[in-house]
Amino acid sequence: MKLWLELHTRFNGSNNGKLFLSMNEAAEILGLGKATVQRAFEDLQDKGFLVLEQEGNWYHRRAHEWRLTTKTTQTRSGKKAATNNWRFWQPEKTKRGSGTDPSASSVVPFENPKTPHGSKLEPVRPVFRRSFGSESEH
Template sequence: MAKRHGKRPEEGQYAPLPYALLKSDAWRALSGPAVKVFLELHTRFNGSNNADLRLSYAEAAKALHMGKATVQRAFRDLQAKGFVVLVNKGNFYHRHAHEWRITTKGVHRVRGKELPTHDWRAYRPAKTERGSDTGHDRGRAVPHENPSGAARTELEPVKPVRGGPHGSGTEHL
């Protein structure tokens, strides 16, 4: 029997997620609902309908078992991080869903194909201060000296630990 290469017909379409995308700051900063909405939107891509991907908040909420407000926040998250672009705003009264473009896919036009814009590559996370970064000790988790005594007025040096958990024999602070 000959080896088959490629996907099996019963598998249908698939959504490739390159490592560059999965390891990006933008992808890792997405909320869980945003990832689900991105994948749902991607299932509507047929190879030539990018920029005409239709998915309403109500439809996404029903399909993904989420609230409409959660879906709306997920779309805002996807837009802010450069994964989707709103091409045409929907109209509730005329029953038209929003039309989206996935930035990881190209757009087919009458006169050729536009390449993917990969807007997510431009995303830069906001710098926030957390944990030991908030102190004035330049991010050191352990100060060079520990307070001693009941009044904590005298300082004594921190004793280095030798042969720590990694067995390196080096000093660990």
């Protein structure tokens, strides 16, 4: 969402398709990690909100050029309507449970299982771990 909003702030009404924003600049401005920004760019493209118009070039210090699909694009022959590619995106269908039983899913039972011999179950005791490095030992 942060990346999407940042790209919108760079849109001035006539520069769609020429919105410059590199991964490094986005990471710095938005206070996110580079891997997070890269995933955000990919996600926005996959869902049809963003299109890469021109790939950037590290050696020529040129950022990627982006187009927002929700905005009109100014071309030499006039304005081109927004493509709104996001309208065609559909989430991937994921399989749940086994293929034979559609109602099967991994659900934690409400009660502890009963043992066949009637022995009493004991609750699990927490394990306390000692933290190292917080106190100096002599």
